[in-house]
Amino acid sequence: MQVITRIKGLVQILPAGLRCVKGKEMQRLEVLQDAFLLVEDGKIADFGTMEQWKSKAAEYAGAEETDAKGGFVFPAFCDSHTHIVYAGSREIEYNDKIRGLSYEEIAKRGGGILNSADRLRQASEDELFESAWERLQTMCAYGTGAAEIKSGYGLDLANELKMLRVIARLKEKSPMTIRANFLAAHAVPREYIGRQTEYVDLIVREMIPAVAAEKLADFVDVFCDQGFFTVEDTERILEAGAKYGLRPKIHANELAASGGIQVGVKHQALSVDHLEYVGKAEIEALSGGGTMPTVLPGAAFFLGMPLSPVREMMEAGLPVALASDFNPGSSPSGNMQFVMSLGCIRYRMYPEEVVHATTINTACDNKVAAVYLNGKKVL
Ligand code: NIG
Ligand code: FE
Numbered sequence: 001m002q003v004i005t006r007i008k009g010l011v012q013i014l015p016a017g018l019r020c021v022k023g024k025e026m027q028r029l030e031v032l033q034d035a036f037l038l039v040e041d042g043k044i045a046d047f048g049t050m051e052q053w054k055s056k057a058a059e060y061a062g063a064e065e066t067d068a069k070g071g072f073v074f075p076a077f078c079d080s081h082t083h084i085v086y087a088g089s090r091e092i093e094y095n096d097k098i099r100g101l102s103y104e105e106i107a108k109r110g111g112g113i114l115n116s117a118d119r120l121r122q123a124s125e126d127e128l129f130e131s132a133w134e135r136l137q138t139m140c141a142y143g144t145g146a147a148e149i150k151s152g153y154g155l156d157l158a159n160e161l162k163m164l165r166v167i168a169r170l171k172e173k174s175p176m177t178i179r180a181n182f183l184a185a186h187a188v189p190r191e192y193i194g195r196q197t198e199y200v201d202l203i204v205r206e207m208i209p210a211v212a213a214e215k216l217a218d219f220v221d222v223f224c225d226q227g228f229f230t231v232e233d234t235e236r237i238l239e240a241g242a243k244y245g246l247r248p249k250i251h252a253n254e255l256a257a258s259g260g261i262q263v264g265v266k267h268q269a270l271s272v273d274h275l276e277y278v279g280k281a282e283i284e285a286l287s288g289g290g291t292m293p294t295v296l297p298g299a300a301f302f303l304g305m306p307l308s309p310v311r312e313m314m315e316a317g318l319p320v321a322l323a324s325d326f327n328p329g330s331s332p333s334g335n336m337q338f339v340m341s342l343g344c345i346r347y348r349m350y351p352e353e354v355v356h357a358t359t360i361n362t363a364c365d366n367k368v369a370a371v372y373l374n375g376k377k378v379l
Helices: 023-027 050-056 093-098 103-108 112-122 125-141 157-173 196-213 231-243 260-266 280-287 297-303 310-315 336-345 351-358
Strands: 002-011 031-040 043-049 064-067 077-082 144-150 177-185 219-224 247-252 271-274 292-295
Touching: 002 050, 023 310, 023 351, 031 050, 043 050, 077 271, 077 292, 077 351, 093 103, 103 112, 112 157, 125 144, 125 157, 157 177, 157 196, 177 196, 177 231, 196 231, 219 231, 219 260, 231 247, 231 260, 247 260, 260 271, 260 280, 280 310, 297 336, 336 351
Parallel strands: 002 064, 077 144, 144 177, 177 219, 219 247, 247 271, 271 292
Antiparallel strands: 002 031, 031 043
16 A cells, blocks of 8 residues: 655546546646545555545555655556657658658658658567667656557568567556557558558458457557548458457548548547547537547647647537657657647647546546656556
8 A cells, every 4th residue: 555645736636437528627627735645456545635644644554655745646648649669760751841741742752651661670579679668668757657559560460460569568568558559551561552452451351360369459540541541441440350359549530531530430439539630520420429539739740730629629528638649750759748738839728628638538448547656656
């Protein structure tokens, strides 16, 4: 048993069992002043004011005490969208962007995801593990306690499995809560260019069964967008994943109103992510289901994309989540504090809203939670 005492502010007191925070509710963030927090078997056992602790201290005399010395205790960030297993960054593409090429144009010229796939195929599992481990430590230092990590730079069975095994090793070694997302449908690999349907066949018939047989993935993902995978491709992949119990979390509507949001909601995706192109139809689709609208402010910032209409979504009563999209090209940062700042400064979200958006809402239905104090995991 552990107790944290002399907490100036215990941040985000919410009713037990709440799934997520929606709409106007996101503007309310309860902070308990001058508090204690009691932890038993990795779970919050009790909390209250220091005044209340006085009458409980004797009962919990054996608890290991951490004096917060007037510091705040926040929930750790849950970063629900990352691509941290990769071999080498793609800063070179920023020159192309400065010259005026779009993300799609860079991808068409063999840059972007295919560039990362070329490099990843050359890298050994150990090399990938070491570099991803370093990234995870940096994320943790900035306050992230739980993360989803995607495959998607292998783009063939052997290399997708290699990436997923790296994620399995990260899960094993790290005290962080980690979820693996299988994203072979990130781009059509060079050897299948012009034969997209055959690549989808490969994912459906060979890759998903192989990944499921080794229990290497928790989720399945598709980049359902203009110039990448279609709604039909997405449906086939999500249906194949569902047979093996893989819930979808998908990339949608970053480049166009792709139908990705609607297909995600239809297949009960945990989340649909990016959402730069959201109008009335998309908001209506999201209102009917439990899918979490997840915005990736880092990707929009580094790519100079239009901003997702987060205020409209919240005004329609929807929850909104914010994740980093940490990847070697379009979002080279896993700093969730920066994500919060972008949320406030560029998207004009209130501080209270970005706290919910980066914690309970990104964790929604993923069964992850963690509390950190001064960089040390206490829960
Ligand atoms: O979420 N949009 C698609 N996929 C990734 C990009 C990954 C990359 O550029 O390497 C994303 O931004
Ligand atoms: Fe992504």
